[in-house]
Amino acid sequence: MILSIQNVVKTYGNYTAVDHVSFDVPKGRVFGLLGPNGAGKTSLIRMITTITAPDEGAIYLNGEKLNERTPEKIGYMPEERGLYKKMKVGDHLLYLAQLKGLSDAQAKKQIDFWLTKFDIKDWWSKKIEDLSKGMQQKIQFIATIVHQPPLLILDEPFTGLDPINTNLIKDEIRQLNEAGTSIIFSTHRMEQVEEMCDYIVLINHGKNVLYGEVQDIKNQYKQNLFRVEWQGELPSDFGQQFSIVKEENHAATVKLEDESQSNELLRHLIQKGLRITHFEEILPTFDEIFIRTVAGEHHPMHKVS
């Protein structure tokens, strides 16, 4: 476990942004921090990155309570990220790296490594304002990871990125993850969650409403839906024996009372002389889980008098 959030509360005036939230982030995995806008994700990230401090509860990084050395162990790429436009690429990266505790020599070595890796070594003395947006995004990414932090927090890392850069950054994230970096990935893009994340926590109205491993959550939310495709004529009594959610030409989505009935369904169709061409269990997408969980709750605004 790299990060442990324990019963954290954060209020602004009389608005509770984070309300007794607890969860753990496992080491070396990609962890999705999800939630609708205004749910408290940013407040939570700001506490993890020590920009603000919790009013109640505690946060531990590698078993150590957050302290002034914490920023050096975290790489944070905020959703709203900027650069010093008037600075040169090299100076900018050097400055941020040194603020993260690297020595001049270490920083230069790391920057050199990354600029070479991204094939942009000759950018060192280019002014940032002269770079295209896509180029600037590469610089932002390098600035986030230049100090080799064990924990990376990426807030909507792919917004505004073109497909080429998206894939490039995705690859780098994967490589870093394989090399042991733990990653917290905050987004509302659910297809990215399914693609990237091992674990998730879903925050809504400042509360932890769903937490666990991605596969477990999918199983937990599944509705025993199966999709079957066949060749041949469907017997007329099929609809009476199984509840059909959706019927198509030579295909149907069926809802079973119990997942163990899946073999029964197959056996039934085979016995009727149909040739099965496709059979799968339909797991809920995270989009559905997200909407069901968030829409299912109607918390009033939490007010602290």
Add this chain to the structure above:
Amino acid sequence: MSKLSLIVRREYLTRVTKKSFIIGTLLAPLGLLVYMLVIVGLTKYESGSEIKVALLDEAGMVRQLPDDKGVRFLPAGNKTLDQLKTEVREKQIDGVLRIPPLGNFQKKEHTVFYYSDNKLAPEKSSVIERKVAKKIREFKIDSLQLDPKALEMLETDIAIDPEKVTGTGEDDSKYTAGVGLAIGGIMAFIMFFMVTMYGAMVMRSVMEEKTNRIVEVMMSSVRPFDLMLGKIIGAGAVGLTQVVAWVVLSGAVMFIVPFFVGGIDPAQMQAPMTPGEVPIDPEQMEGEAFRFMAEISKQNWPLIIFAFIIFFLGGYFIYSSLFAAIGSAMGDDLGESQSLTLPVMIPIILAFYITAFAGMRNPDSGLMVFASMFPLFSPIVMPFRMAFNPPWWQIALSLVLVVAAAFFFVWLAGRIYRVGILLYGKKVTFREIGKWMFYKG
């Protein structure tokens, strides 16, 4: 290197290496050079070409006048006025100056006549009036058989020199006010300049970081307080660099100018005198300057310089931290800055007016004592008062207060800054800013 010094270094280096800074720093003294050359050129400029004027001295009071300011006087000899007028018409001479007899010595006014079809330039006319008046005065002294030396003895300059009745210590003279005003004026000017230029620069820079969203990245690396303080110190160092560069370069300009124009006649630097005004006696001017210098050297300079530095730093930190706080509270809308910065500018302007008006009337009045203690005013007011030897405890208290206030304002601004800097897309009121001060970490 500590984070704060990294921030200060960046804030400083990115600014002093900017083209606009380098150009501004070099151009201002160059502008001064051009300005001075133009002024000198203007004073040396002779209005119009030389004119020839026949001097018709009917009573023999003036006889001859020395040539000056492009006027050449020719004796009329035995020619009559009509003959001379013909010469004017024939363009042999430009004009005729007729000085009629004086008549009654008690009459203060005396009219002389100038015949010409061309107008006499104002400068030339005032020169002629002055010269004729001087000659007639000499003529009167001569006629009345007065002793010129005795006449000179009648002139007396009076200077009140206040002396303390109790206690010892340096007393003031009428020059003290001048020196005080000069010190206070310079202080006020530097303060005003630094605060408006570099305080505003701190504000703009804070706003920029906020609007281009770099601040969120920065906040995850450094404490907001360090970022703000680094900015204030960095911008202040830039300001000092510029001021020092200007002082040095302006000094060089002052040194260079005489080589260009071959010396400046101080009498020519004076504004043109109104007719009838008695020219200042150079000897008397020297005396004034000497007494002024004596007053300057009488000041306790080590103390003044020490206090000057403290007040300067104190004032700069107080005002630039307020600007930083305002910058953090502002959104992307530059228009907001107007309404938010005005309250910060008012105390500076007020302090200047208090010094200029109340201070000149009575540097020890209740208002002045208060203003020289109140930290928003004291950086401008107290240096002025220090020339008048206020009680030492007032200086000490004022210094302590300004340092304490500087710490307080930086701390206070830090509390506003850390909240404001991360708040987007909201129009902020002063009431809200007040609330931020009490937010927990």
